[in-house]
Amino acid sequence: MECGAYLQYRKASNSDMEAAAGQWAFGYLSAYNMWSAGSGRAPVPQIPEYPTVLAYLDKHCRDAPLAKVRDGVEHLIYELTPQGSPPPDGPIKSLPGWPPEPKK
Numbered sequence: 001m002e003c004g005a006y007l008q009y010r011k012a013s014n015s016d017m018e019a020a021a022g023q024w025a026f027g028y029l030s031a032y033n034m035w036s037a038g039s040g041r042a043p044v045p046q047i048p049e050y051p052t053v054l055a056y057l058d059k060h061c062r063d064a065p066l067a068k069v070r071d072g073v074e075h076l077i078y079e080l081t082p083q084g085s086p087p088p089d090g091p092i093k094s095l096p097g098w099p100p101e102p103k104k
Contacts, residue, residue, distance in 0.1 A: 003061030
């Protein structure tokens with residue numbers, strides 16, 4: 001989802017879309033932690049509470065309305081793990097082994 005659409009849903013208090021975006025973000029954080037276990041990357045030690053994650057995504061999307069909500073979640077992962085900020089060439093998608101390859 002693009003940040004512009006996300007912000008419109010948040011502004012309109014569209015609870016269904018807001019819940020979908022929030023739940024998707026939590027699923028992404030959980031999936032990252034599962035992936036990190038076998039990748040040598042640090043997991044997110046403690047996933048923030050729901051309102052905190054949405055507030056972070058709100059700020060990310062206001063600051064970068066052309067970005068994707070996924071980018072905001074990836075930046076949040078970097079802020080919450082020992083790696084620190086995202087590398088200059090982009091978030092997780094630029095890391096070796098990300099996204100994980102499907103099992104055959």
